[in-house]
Amino acid sequence: MxxxxxxxxxxxxxxxxxxxxxxxxxxxxxxxxxxxxxxxxxxxxxxxxxxxxxxxxxxxxxxxxxxxxxxxxxxxxxxxxxxxxxxxxxxxxxxxxxxxxxxxxxxxxxxxxxxxxxxxxxxxxxxxxxxxxxxxxxxxxxxxxxxxxxxxxxxxxxxxxxxxxxxxxxxxxxGMAFETVLHLLQQPVLVVDREARLSFANAAGEQLLREATLLRLVGGRLRAAHRGDVAAFAAALAPQGAGDSGSLVLRRAAAKAPVMVRIMPLRRPNRAEWSGRVALMVELPPPPRGLDTWAAAFRLSPAETRLWAALTAGRRLIEIADESGVSVNTLRVQLRTLFQKTGVHRQADLLRLALEAPRPTSDPGT
The missing domain is CATH 3.30.450.40 (GAF domain)
Incomplete structure (x- = not known):
């Protein structure tokens, strides 16, 4: 087995x-x-x-x-x-x-x-x-x-x-763009070619690259941040066939726990052969959100804060409506208000902002 x-x-x-x-x-x-x-x-x-x-x-x-x-x-x-x-x-x-x-x-x-x-x-x-x-x-x-x-x-x-x-x-x-969906995912997703050149990163992936503790860009190419993982990561980006999915454990800086990266070759549309690109799905533990800090800073209502938290967790409006008993139209009104208060214009920007939220302090006076 x-x-x-x-x-x-x-x-x-x-x-x-x-x-x-x-x-x-x-x-x-x-x-x-x-x-x-x-x-x-x-x-x-x-x-x-x-x-x-x-x-x-x-x-x-x-x-x-x-x-x-x-x-x-x-x-x-x-x-x-x-x-x-x-x-x-x-x-x-x-x-x-x-x-x-x-x-x-x-x-x-x-x-x-x-x-x-x-x-x-x-x-x-x-x-x-x-x-x-x-x-x-x-x-x-x-x-x-x-x-x-x-x-x-x-x-x-x-x-x-x-x-x-x-x-x-x-x-x-x-009629939304596929990239919009990927930007709403909490999980980092990156796409590279066989030379490790980065062609796409969703919002969570962009945040991961900014941190540079697991993966980083060097001359437009993706490489492992830990020196001991550089060779293994490069080798994993060249699968033998279109169906050869795999995984790799990468170490992180600052004594953080290692992370599993799923590596999936992308096929050409309606064909079996490998397209020459692979998608990387990084299984990071949930980062600290600190949305309470943002809620106070932007003067959000409890309902707006709950909506932001649900969107950050990858939920869609229809799912949030099912779980909360609130209509989708009401959620859309709350979302427009949330955009106005935070100064962003897309759900992907809300996710990016949430990833950058400071950790709440235990002492409100600090």
């Missing part, structure tokens, strides 16, 4: 090309030895599910699930309160003996020779919940701890990819 690094690139490819989700689930099923796998988005109000990717299910079984058995699914009901991003096996949600007595098992799972499942929700709002998982037979028993560790490691990537896909869907509906 490998670490699953070979799947991570495919997960992010599927975020930008949703037709690839079926391939992701096929590879996950093969790697884990499961009978089936599924990634779906469920609308909690209409109780309708949208299949993002699947493997090992017949179409008529999915139709029956959406029409009838979904409402009886004890796994899904447990998922409504399941911690987002966590992965568990179904026996921890419902005992085997209790599952066997359900109509859901007898009439839906049993004909498909399914009994156990493992996975979890990767996103949840008041209206939606996105879930991924794999399923196996009763005869094969529980999934091994090794497989559970693999699926757990993949969960945050499913979460990020799902949120990227949602953002891109919004872009396509609203």
């Amino acid at each position: 490998t670490s699953g690094a070979d799947l991570i690139g495919g997960i992010y490819d599927a975020a930008t090309e949703p037709a690839l989700w079926n391939d992701v689930m096929l590879r996950l099923v093969r790697k884990t030895g499961a009978r089936s796998g599924i990634f779906y988005d469920h609308h909690n109000v209409t109780r309708q599910s949208r299949i993002l990717g699947m493997e090992g299910f017949e179409q008529h079984a999915l139709e029956r699930y959406e029409q009838y058995y979904g409402a009886l699914d004890p796994w899904h009901k447990a998922g409504l309160s399941w911690p987002v991003g966590s992965v568990a096996q179904t026996p921890s949600l419902i005992p085997d003996s209790e599952l066997k007595r359900t109509e859901f098992y007898q009439d839906h799972l049993r004909p498909q020779k399914l009994f156990y499942a493992m996975g979890g929700p990767v996103e949840r709002t008041r209206s939606h919940m996105a879930v991924f998982g794999i399923q196996g037979s009763y005869e094969n028993g529980f999934f091994s701890p090794e497989i559970q560790a693999l699926v757990t490691a993949l969960a945050p990537h499913f979460r990020r990819a799902y949120r990227m896909q949602q953002a891109l869907d919004s872009v396509r509906r609203e």
